[in-house]
Amino acid sequence: REPLRDAAERTGRTVGVALAPHLLDDPAYRSVAEREFSLVVAENAMKWDSTEPNRGTFTWGGADEVAQFAADNDAELYGHTLVWHSQLPSWVSAITDPDDLRTAMTEHVSAVAGRYAGDVTAWDVVNEAFEGDGTRRRSVFQERLGDGYIEDAFRAARAADPDARLCINDYSTDGINAKSTAIYELVRDFLARGVPIDCVGFQSHLIVGQVPSSMEANLRRFSDLGIDVRITELDIRTTTPPTPAALERQAADYRTVVEACLAVTRCDGVTLWGVSDANSWIPGVFPGQGAALLWDEDYATKPAYTAVADALGAG
Numbered sequence: 001r002e003p004l005r006d007a008a009e010r011t012g013r014t015v016g017v018a019l020a021p022h023l024l025d026d027p028a029y030r031s032v033a034e035r036e037f038s039l040v041v042a043e044n045a046m047k048w049d050s051t052e053p054n055r056g057t058f059t060w061g062g063a064d065e066v067a068q069f070a071a072d073n074d075a076e077l078y079g080h081t082l083v084w085h086s087q088l089p090s091w092v093s094a095i096t097d098p099d100d101l102r103t104a105m106t107e108h109v110s111a112v113a114g115r116y117a118g119d120v121t122a123w124d125v126v127n128e129a130f131e132g133d134g135t136r137r138r139s140v141f142q143e144r145l146g147d148g149y150i151e152d153a154f155r156a157a158r159a160a161d162p163d164a165r166l167c168i169n170d171y172s173t174d175g176i177n178a179k180s181t182a183i184y185e186l187v188r189d190f191l192a193r194g195v196p197i198d199c200v201g202f203q204s205h206l207i208v209g210q211v212p213s214s215m216e217a218n219l220r221r222f223s224d225l226g227i228d229v230r231i232t233e234l235d236i237r238t239t240t241p242p243t244p245a246a247l248e249r250q251a252a253d254y255r256t257v258v259e260a261c262l263a264v265t266r267c268d269g270v271t272l273w274g275v276s277d278a279n280s281w282i283p284g285v286f287p288g289q290g291a292a293l294l295w296d297e298d299y300a301t302k303p304a305y306t307a308v309a310d311a312l313g314a315g
């Protein structure tokens with residue numbers, strides 16, 4: 001069947017995948033990644049603990065491998081992520097002086113965004129900054145720097161890479177709720193004050209049978225602000241081993257998500273958070289759940305793959 005990337009291209013969109021560079025040695029993994037996707041993002045390799053494990057000492061091995069894979073396969077390179085409370089090296093959390101922490105943050109943003117300037121098309125500048133009730137997450141950045149750390153990070157990213165689109169990214173923001181509304185208000189405020197922001201990422205780590213009914217309306221309200229939106233980390237998990245009925249329902253859910261993006265002009269695409277069920281993060285974090293992606297553990301396509309291909313109009 002026609003690759004997903006070719007079908008998506010006809011709609012002006014990309015289909016992305018989170019890449020783990022060490023898995024590229026597996027021919028099954030590599031061939032699916034090469035064939036199907038027009039955007040790649042490092043699942044872990046561009047995060048702070050990977051790129052700056054010690055202050056001022058940068059390690060680019062995995063990140064460069066992902067960037068090279070994108071270049072070799074004519075895929076966009078999406079950057080994930082510059083400022084996040086998780087996968088943060090302990091030296092960052094240990095900084096108590098606010099000015100010093102702000103300097104460490106902006107130097108990190110400048111170095112990482114600067115290295116991939118011209119290659120990365122969009123960055124998740126700040127990841128998961130909000131709680132479910134719409135208040136700010138009490139991260140080390142929030143606690144020591146206050147609300148202004150987000151705009152400081154965005155300004156530093158713009159300075160380091162004027163051509164990359166700059167996004168804020170979060171989970172459980174897929175439907176209209178207190179958390180997505182808090183991000184909506186942040187975007188409105190940034191646009192009103194001229195703080196650089198271009199896009200919002202909706203992670204969409206979903207559960208079979210529980211796609212929020214307001215997903216399309218939510219994407220649209222952001223898009224109506226004049227920014228881009230993207231489904232950035234899509235997977236739809238279920239109890240393992242999955243029943244045939246669950247796999248059919250999962251396929252319908254994938255179709256719903258892809259159609260929501262296609263219905264919104266400024267939704268620039270969908271990224272899957274992994275290739276195969278064999279390598280997904282989910283079973284490690286949610287024991288007894290998984291089977292969340294388009295390829296099964298043996299790299300056979302699942303009903304969800306067919307549903308996505310159908311939704312994109314793949315020939």
Ligand code: G3I
Nearest residue numbers: 043044080081086087127128171203205233273280281285
């Ligand atoms: O690299 C070490 C390895 O040296 C060590 O032996 C091994 C033992 O646990 O751990 C390895 O690190 C793991 C890393 O993935 C690389 O595989 C970490 O323990 C593990 O916590 C880490 O998990 C990642 C997780 O982010 C961290 O929060 C997942 O792979 C990754 O899929 C996940 O992705 C996040 C997005 O960035 C943000 N949104 C949510 C999403 C899912 O949690």
